[in-house]
Amino acid sequence: xxxxxxxxxxxxxxxxxxxxxxxxxxxxxxxxxxxxxxxxxxxxxxxxxxxxxxxxxxxxxxxxxxxxxxxxxxxxxxxxxxxxxxxxxxxxxxxxxxxxxxxxxxxxxxxxxxxxxxxxxxxxxxxxxxxxxxxxxxxxxxxxxxxxxxxxxxxxxxxxxxxxxxxxxxxxxxxxxxxxxxxxxxxxxxxxxxxxxxxxxxxxxxxxxxxxxxxxxxxxxxxxxxxxxxxxxxx
Numbered sequence: 001x002x003x004x005x006x007x008x009x010x011x012x013x014x015x016x017x018x019x020x021x022x023x024x025x026x027x028x029x030x031x032x033x034x035x036x037x038x039x040x041x042x043x044x045x046x047x048x049x050x051x052x053x054x055x056x057x058x059x060x061x062x063x064x065x066x067x068x069x070x071x072x073x074x075x076x077x078x079x080x081x082x083x084x085x086x087x088x089x090x091x092x093x094x095x096x097x098x099x100x101x102x103x104x105x106x107x108x109x110x111x112x113x114x115x116x117x118x119x120x121x122x123x124x125x126x127x128x129x130x131x132x133x134x135x136x137x138x139x140x141x142x143x144x145x146x147x148x149x150x151x152x153x154x155x156x157x158x159x160x161x162x163x164x165x166x167x168x169x170x171x172x173x174x175x176x177x178x179x180x181x182x183x184x185x186x187x188x189x190x191x192x193x194x195x196x197x198x199x200x201x202x203x204x205x206x207x208x209x210x211x212x213x214x215x216x217x218x219x220x221x222x223x224x225x226x227x228x229x230x231x232x233x234x235x
């Protein structure tokens with residue numbers, strides 16, 4: 001992910017403005033003005049909003065309250081990612097694989113574990129294994145909001161049962177995402193149709209990103225190509 005973002009930054013060069021939160025968007029003639037917290041603004045003919053839908057909602061609130069409210073309906077549960085590193089000799093279970101995901105019927109407190117050091121290069125030093133477990137999500141969002149030590153202990157307890165890992169990890173790092181992965185709940189397609197309907201009155205304003213038609217990076221890339229073609233046709 002870092003390589004993808006860095007490549008985009010290098011390609012855009014001075015055209016990209018980093019560390020600048022858009023506070024609001026307003027119409028100006030046939031175009032738009034993007035306002036920043038310091039009071040400055042940028043005028044543009046077109047706007048592509050690829051932010052999470054809750055951020056899109058904030059930016060659109062003063063320009064179109066109904067559209068702002070509609071995109072805000074897309075829920076984002078909390079998720080914690082727990083990274084545990086072990087010396088190889090501490091792991092008796094085979095980890096030369098992708099990992100595992102756990103169905104809700106198992107009643108576990110983790111969503112699954114990825115064997116990061118087997119999936120990706122350079123994720124752990126020689127002789128070590130890195131495991132990445134997920135906690136929370138739509139099933140148990142409240143667990144992801146516990147303190148970090150409690151979340152790490154929970155994961156270690158689960159892995160002791162599932163993978164027979166009884167030794168203490170040599171490395172522990174917990175990443176907490178208060179609003180993580182957007183959920184396509186019942187009624188999502190109807191919500192998208194309503195969003196598209198409201199967008200009709202805002203020419204050259206586009207929404208994309210993983211809140212709408214695909215969560216993964218591959219979906220975002222595909223949808224971006226489709227959007228680029230649409231913008232060219234409408235220009």
